[in-house]
Amino acid sequence: GLATQTIGRITATGGLDLIQVENVGLVVGLKGTGSNPRPSIWRTRMFEEMTRRGVSDPGGLLSSSDTALVLVRAFIPPGASLVDKVDAEVVVPPNSSTKSLRHGLLLEVNLSQTALLGNRIRDGVLWAKVAGPVVVSPDTTDMTDSSMQQRGRVLGGVQLSRRRDLQLLVAKKYQSIVTAVQIENSIN
Numbered sequence: 001g002l003a004t005q006t007i008g009r010i011t012a013t014g015g016l017d018l019i020q021v022e023n024v025g026l027v028v029g030l031k032g033t034g035s036n037p038r039p040s041i042w043r044t045r046m047f048e049e050m051t052r053r054g055v056s057d058p059g060g061l062l063s064s065s066d067t068a069l070v071l072v073r074a075f076i077p078p079g080a081s082l083v084d085k086v087d088a089e090v091v092v093p094p095n096s097s098t099k100s101l102r103h104g105l106l107l108e109v110n111l112s113q114t115a116l117l118g119n120r121i122r123d124g125v126l127w128a129k130v131a132g133p134v135v136v137s138p139d140t141t142d143m144t145d146s147s148m149q150q151r152g153r154v155l156g157g158v159q160l161s162r163r164r165d166l167q168l169l170v171a172k173k174y175q176s177i178v179t180a181v182q183i184e185n186s187i188n
Contacts, residue, residue: 007183010174013166019076021111021127024049026061027068027090027104027134033149034068034104035097041119042069042093068098072109076127080164085156088130092150100149104134111158125162132157
């Protein structure tokens with residue numbers, strides 16, 4: 001019976017992994033260090049998103065040297081609540097002509113789990129939004145080395161739209177209301 005079992009022996013934990021969420025985004029305010037993105041699924045997706053949001057000239061905005069198309073990614077930690085601060089990584093896609101994200105501002109991006117299906121990016125559940133200043137590594141002394149200038153972070157800028165609950169899963173053999181109540185009373 002349950003009386004001789006420990007909670008650890010009859011349960012397993014769930015929700016302890018990191019959830020990766022991502023999307024394409026637009027960094028503005030780059031003072032000539034941005035670029036017009038080459039044709040790609042990311043450019044198509046950004047163009048569609050800008051059109052959906054009612055941007056009047058998405059092509060003109062994308063082609064400006066003061067903007068850069070970026071890939072935005074964050075990792076939602078286990079047990080995260082709606083008030084937790086999470087960083088986002090911002091990276092210029094491969095083959096981009098963007099020289100630097102320094103002084104850039106990431107416009108609001110919806111972050112969700114994604115999958116590439118049939119050469120189209122499919123979104124899963126919306127987990128968060130992110131926007132804010134892009135912080136680029138300050139220790140780059142050689143400003144001509146653009147690899148360090150082509151990536152940055154939005155510190156604490158991810159606003160979660162759902163919680164990450166931790167789970168305690170009871171082994172099938174012991175699943176009952178009585179067991180659940182006994183475990184709840186023990187751990188609370």
